[in-house]
Amino acid sequence: MNLKELARHLGLSQSTVSRALNGYQDVSTDTRERVLAAARRFDYSPNASAHRLATGHSGVIGIVFPSDKDPLLDPLFTDFLSGLTNSAARRQMDILVSASLDTSEASYRRLAQRGSVDAVVLSSPLIEDPRVPLLERLGIPCVVHGRTKSSHPHAFLDIDNEGAFRQAAELLIGLGHRWIGLVNGDARQAFAVDRETGWRSALLRAGLEAPDTLSGSDVMTDEAGYRLTAGMLASAAPPSAIICSSIFSAIGACRAIRDNGLTIGSDISVIAHDDGISSIRPEAHSPPLTTTFSSIHRAGERIAEIAADLIGGKSPAECQEVWPVDLIFRDSTRPPRSV
Amino acid sequence: MNLKELARHLGLSQSTVSRALNGYQDVSTDTRERVLAAARRFDYSPNASAHRLATGHSGVIGIVFPSDKDPLLDPLFTDFLSGLTNSAARRQMDILVSASLDTSEASYRRLAQRGSVDAVVLSSPLIEDPRVPLLERLGIPCVVHGRTKSSHPHAFLDIDNEGAFRQAAELLIGLGHRWIGLVNGDARQAFAVDRETGWRSALLRAGLEAPDTLSGSDVMTDEAGYRLTAGMLASAAPPSAIICSSIFSAIGACRAIRDNGLTIGSDISVIAHDDGISSIRPEAHSPPLTTTFSSIHRAGERIAEIAADLIGGKSPAECQEVWPVDLIFRDSTRPPRSV
DNA sequence: TCCTTCTATGAAAGCGCTTTTGACGCCTTG
DNA sequence: CAAGGCGTCAAAAGCGCTTTCATAGAAGGA
Numbered sequence: 001m002n003l004k005e006l007a008r009h010l011g012l013s014q015s016t017v018s019r020a021l022n023g024y025q026d027v028s029t030d031t032r033e034r035v036l037a038a039a040r041r042f043d044y045s046p047n048a049s050a051h052r053l054a055t056g057h058s059g060v061i062g063i064v065f066p067s068d069k070d071p072l073l074d075p076l077f078t079d080f081l082s083g084l085t086n087s088a089a090r091r092q093m094d095i096l097v098s099a100s101l102d103t104s105e106a107s108y109r110r111l112a113q114r115g116s117v118d119a120v121v122l123s124s125p126l127i128e129d130p131r132v133p134l135l136e137r138l139g140i141p142c143v144v145h146g147r148t149k150s151s152h153p154h155a156f157l158d159i160d161n162e163g164a165f166r167q168a169a170e171l172l173i174g175l176g177h178r179w180i181g182l183v184n185g186d187a188r189q190a191f192a193v194d195r196e197t198g199w200r201s202a203l204l205r206a207g208l209e210a211p212d213t214l215s216g217s218d219v220m221t222d223e224a225g226y227r228l229t230a231g232m233l234a235s236a237a238p239p240s241a242i243i244c245s246s247i248f249s250a251i252g253a254c255r256a257i258r259d260n261g262l263t264i265g266s267d268i269s270v271i272a273h274d275d276g277i278s279s280i281r282p283e284a285h286s287p288p289l290t291t292t293f294s295s296i297h298r299a300g301e302r303i304a305e306i307a308a309d310l311i312g313g314k315s316p317a318e319c320q321e322v323w324p325v326d327l328i329f330r331d332s333t334r335p336p337r338s339v
Numbered sequence: 340m341n342l343k344e345l346a347r348h349l350g351l352s353q354s355t356v357s358r359a360l361n362g363y364q365d366v367s368t369d370t371r372e373r374v375l376a377a378a379r380r381f382d383y384s385p386n387a388s389a390h391r392l393a394t395g396h397s398g399v400i401g402i403v404f405p406s407d408k409d410p411l412l413d414p415l416f417t418d419f420l421s422g423l424t425n426s427a428a429r430r431q432m433d434i435l436v437s438a439s440l441d442t443s444e445a446s447y448r449r450l451a452q453r454g455s456v457d458a459v460v461l462s463s464p465l466i467e468d469p470r471v472p473l474l475e476r477l478g479i480p481c482v483v484h485g486r487t488k489s490s491h492p493h494a495f496l497d498i499d500n501e502g503a504f505r506q507a508a509e510l511l512i513g514l515g516h517r518w519i520g521l522v523n524g525d526a527r528q529a530f531a532v533d534r535e536t537g538w539r540s541a542l543l544r545a546g547l548e549a550p551d552t553l554s555g556s557d558v559m560t561d562e563a564g565y566r567l568t569a570g571m572l573a574s575a576a577p578p579s580a581i582i583c584s585s586i587f588s589a590i591g592a593c594r595a596i597r598d599n600g601l602t603i604g605s606d607i608s609v610i611a612h613d614d615g616i617s618s619i620r621p622e623a624h625s626p627p628l629t630t631t632f633s634s635i636h637r638a639g640e641r642i643a644e645i646a647a648d649l650i651g652g653k654s655p656a657e658c659q660e661v662w663p664v665d666l667i668f669r670d671s672t673r674p675p676r677s678v
Numbered sequence: 679t680c681c682t683t684c685t686a687t688g689a690a691a692g693c694g695c696t697t698t699t700g701a702c703g704c705c706t707t708g
Numbered sequence: 709c710a711a712g713g714c715g716t717c718a719a720a721a722g723c724g725c726t727t728t729c730a731t732a733g734a735a736g737g738a
Binding site for chain 2: 685686687688689690692693694695
């Protein structure tokens with residue numbers, strides 16, 4: 001059953017049926033209802049390919065990643081993706097998850113040329129990310145999860161990383177901590193810079209030192225968290241508190257702390273950033289972890305909306321959001337032993 | 340840059356250019372090379388929508404799931420999906436992950452009507468799954484991950500669940516166990532039936548009893564694994580060994596065992612089915628778990644290939660595979676205490 | 679030399695939809 | 709009563725590709 005047949009059945013022209021289905025005004029209420037009833041009866045919905053070709057819109061939001069690291073294996077990413085797809089589905093849009101077999105530039109070029117996506121979302125932006133200007137040249141709207149440090153305006157949804165980590169550090173300082181470590185994510189990524197800035201500014205503002213030995217950067221995995229924390233604990237002046245950039249690093253950090261014969265909370269305080277992924281809950285940890293919290297799932301949902309706005313013609317400069325982050329106090333933060 | 344412009348640039352007709360690009364034989368080697376060179380130079384690739392409309396193929400494999408449970412949050416599913424997308428990408432196909440907002444029947448109807456997918460993969464099949472005949476009526480090729488018990492032939496890739504669980508039980512029997520519990524998945528699912536059959540047949544063949552009290556079914560989560568195991572341990576005749584249908588149930592089962600003051604291996608043997616997901620490794624467990632192993636990631640990869648075969652016209656009856664399952668002996672299985 | 683058979687190419691007809699354009703009847707208005 | 713406006717629909721021109729069919733010229737056989 002296609003439009004032509006449906007029109008013939010109704011004794012109407014294709015154009016009238018099409019406009020009736022698409023909610024145009026210049027069709028009488030009477031015929032509109034007849035059309036809608038027939039469409040329902042015959043279980044008609046328009047052919048996706050034809051619709052796309054005619055409108056020039058693919059109805060697809062793309063997300064590209066290097067093929068060497070599959071993000072579907074990363075719970076953070078899948079939680080984000082889950083929000084993205086659900087929200088996109090509500091707007092009749094699909095998500096195209098594409099592994100770039102060659103360079104990511106070539107992948108974007110191909111997507112653009114083929115017209116397979118209306119917009120793309122860009123994850124894990126670098127400080128200066130070449131993908132943003134590339135996509136602009138290619139004419140594909142793009143929304144960044146996070147944000148670059150570039151002056152070039154682009155659509156983004158970011159959380160207040162700097163504020164969150166400043167608050168976390170301030171909480172620890174308020175409890176009496178003077179020597180606070182940071183187990184951060186990959187230093188090339190924009191968010192990691194912001195978090196370090198927040199941490200450092202709280203310490204300096206309180207007249208404390210923020211030496212590089214107290215700040216480590218690496219991927220946000222259990223192993224890296226363990227390694228960085230173990231390194232700090234083994235140093236001449238181990239920290240009395242540690243702030244971790246992810247729940248995974250925090251798990252590693254906690255392991256390192258325990259392996260050093262120390263107790264989390266009473267010996268060493270721990271704060272972790274929690275993206276709210278469903279598989280790991282910081283309140284179920286023992287002891288329950290104090291966290292800076294922002295749901296990455298909800299970010300995914302919102303980013304699909306922003307992408308839709310962008311496709312609808314909204315300018316990137318109007319599509320910039322920074323979400324506040326909650327600081328949730330639990331049992332892993334206490335005053336330092338010495339106080 | 341589209342086909343028309345490219346053809347104009349070359350002083351050729353669209354049809355010739357199209358045929359050159361698509362590798363038809365009736366175009367001279369000379370022009371073919373000119374065309375390919377120009378396409379490369381102008382970074383041309385055909386518009387996806389137009390191509391789809393013209394060929395009638397969408398180049399998309401669909402996978403539908405109920406919107407109430409988001410499978411993207413399930414590591415088993417994402418690992419499968421990861422294999423599926425990678426393998427599909429190699430064949431220039433995309434995966435459409437679609438949440439069915441209403442009934443799954445309506446979703447499939449819509450996909451069919453819109454022509455948005457060339458084939459679908461069907462996960463978690465029930466014993467008699469209505470989706471299989473539905474898709475057949477709709478004319479959408481479909482490949483099942485697992486298989487139904489229906490006599491109706493359909494394309495599938497399954498693992499030898501029955502054999503795997505029989506072997507697992509036989510291993511335990513060989514070690515001297517006489518009272519072996521089964522912590523199974525949802526009893527409505529086809530694979531759970533096969534696993535129970537395997538477990539039961541090994542016991543009966545060895546002249547042992549296989550009462551219902553030793554076999555529990557539920558979702559394959561940590562919590563359910565804990566509950567079922569705790570129930571068995573609290574019974575008048577607790578098992579000396581337990582076989583779990585997933586690594587998640589096994590984690591719960593181990594917790595229950597420890598909470599009962601028992602030691603895994605020496606007090607109670609444990610075997611788990613391991614789908615090889617990247618986030619949880621049974622060999623890193625303490626003690627390392629004996630497993631029946633089959634990579635769900637590789638199943639995903641293979642299923643994309645089968646879907647491609649189906650689209651290419653292969654008959655469903657020719658597309659049926661049952662993979663053997665490895666039994667990997669580790670430290671969680673030992674002879675029972677009493678022996 | 680003429681007729682047939684290939685070979686390489688072009689013209690054109692779709693694929694199923696959207697959207698522009700224009701026609702027709704009816705109602706208003708001066 | 710003629711001119712214009714409005715509401716309702718049909719016709720037709722794309723969107724960018726594939727594919728069938730036709731055609732020109734080259735090659736081959738008699």
